[in-house]
Amino acid sequence: GEDVEQSLFLSVREGDSSVINCTYTDSSSTYLYWYKQEPGAGLQLLTYIFSNMDMKQDQRLTVLLNKKDKHLSLRIADTQTGDSAIYFCAESYGQNFVFGPGTRLSVLP
Amino acid sequence: DAGVIQSPRHEVTEMGQEVTLRCKPISGHNSLFWYRQTMMRGLELLIYFNNNVPIDDSGMPEDRFSAKMPNASFSTLKIQPSEPRDSAVYFCASSLTDRGAEAFFGQGTRLTVV
Numbered sequence: 001g002e003d004v005e006q007s008l009f010l011s012v013r014e015g016d017s018s019v020i021n022c023t024y025t026d027s028s029s030t031y032l033y034w035y036k037q038e039p040g041a042g043l044q045l046l047t048y049i050f051s052n053m054d055m056k057q058d059q060r061l062t063v064l065l066n067k068k069d070k071h072l073s074l075r076i077a078d079t080q081t082g083d084s085a086i087y088f089c090a091e092s093y094g095q096n097f098v099f100g101p102g103t104r105l106s107v108l109p
Numbered sequence: 110d111a112g113v114i115q116s117p118r119h120e121v122t123e124m125g126q127e128v129t130l131r132c133k134p135i136s137g138h139n140s141l142f143w144y145r146q147t148m149m150r151g152l153e154l155l156i157y158f159n160n161n162v163p164i165d166d167s168g169m170p171e172d173r174f175s176a177k178m179p180n181a182s183f184s185t186l187k188i189q190p191s192e193p194r195d196s197a198v199y200f201c202a203s204s205l206t207d208r209g210a211e212a213f214f215g216q217g218t219r220l221t222v223v
Contacts, residue, residue, distance in 0.1 A: 033211060042113075042200055042214030043152075088152065090212075095140055095159050097204075097212050101151040 004100035006089055011106045018076040020103045022089030025070065029091040032065065034074045037086045037102070046074070046087075081107045113215035115201050121221045127189040130218045133182055134203030142212060143176055143186050144200040152200075158184065159206060191222045 003025045012018045024032065030051050035043040049056045049063045049072070056063045062075040076083055084107045089100040114133040122128050134141050142157040156166040158178045166176070173192070178184040188195055198219050202212040 042216050043202075043212075044214070045211040048211065095164060095206050096154070096157055097142070099144075099152045099154075 004089055004091055004098050006087075006100040006103045008101060009104050009106070011108060012079050013108050014079060014081060016079055018074075018079045018083065018105055018107075020074045020076075020087050020089075020105065022072040022074075022100055023070055024072065024089070024091045024098075024100075026091055026093055026098070027067075027070065029093065031092045032063075032072050033090040033092075033097070034061075034063065034072075035088040035090060035099075037088065039085075043088060076105075079105075079107050081109065083107055113201055113203050113213050115199075115215035115218050117218060118216060119219045119221075121223065122191055124192055124222055125190045126222075127187065128191045128195075128220060128222075130186040130199050130201075130220070132184045132186070132201030132215060134184070134201070135213055136182065138203035138205055138213070139181070140204045140206050140212075141178060141184050142202040142204075143184070144202065145197045146200060146217070147197045155186070188220075191220075193222045196221050 006022045033048040034046045036046045037043045047058050049065050060077045064073045086102040086104050088102045090097050116131045140159050143155040145153045155168045156176045161178045176186045198217045200214050200217045202214045204210045204212040
């Protein structure tokens with residue numbers, strides 16, 4: 001079946017940039033998503049990218065898509081303590097969504 | 110709209126008891142998903158419905174788990190009998206089936222089976 005992979009943990013210092021990486025298997029995915037989950041909460045959509053785009057920027061967030069390598073990344077500029085959370089990469093697959101295991105981002109003061 | 114509403118937020122039950130989790134999707138959304146999240150296995154899709162019809166229940170772990178969607182505004186996930194290994198956070202999500210539509214998640218139900 002379809003698979004989405006991510007590294008499980010990332011630690012950065014406050015003020016540095018964070019880069020969270022994701023690989024996926026379904027080359028026909030039309031949309032790819034980044035979700036954020038804060039402690040005790042559900043997942044919330046951060047941003048998404050259409051598969052014919054290479055890059056999308058939204059304030060501190062930059063999404064890069066390498067469709068050839070099926071690689072997606074999320075860059076958070078000037079990372080703040082409030083960015084500490086679990087970040088999920090997801091791809092659309094028909095009527096369904098396939099989520100990665102999530103990357104736990106820890107922001108150190 | 111208040112978003113996806115799940116109840117209860119927390120449930121503690123004894124092994125062997127029946128547990129029913131409830132979900133109200135966002136009005137107008139025609140896809141509904143049930144996920145289970147644990148530290149060991151991360152986020153797992155249990156089942157999803159489209160227009161109230163179960164489309165894929167291959168993620169339902171055992172016959173002890175069942176899900177229904179009697180109408181467009183309500184779904185239940187039932188575990189009978191419950192076991193300690195069912196302890197997890199259960200999320201419901203809904204979406205439109207339009208391309209690019211995002212899934213909106215509820216706050217989750219934290220289930221503890223003792």
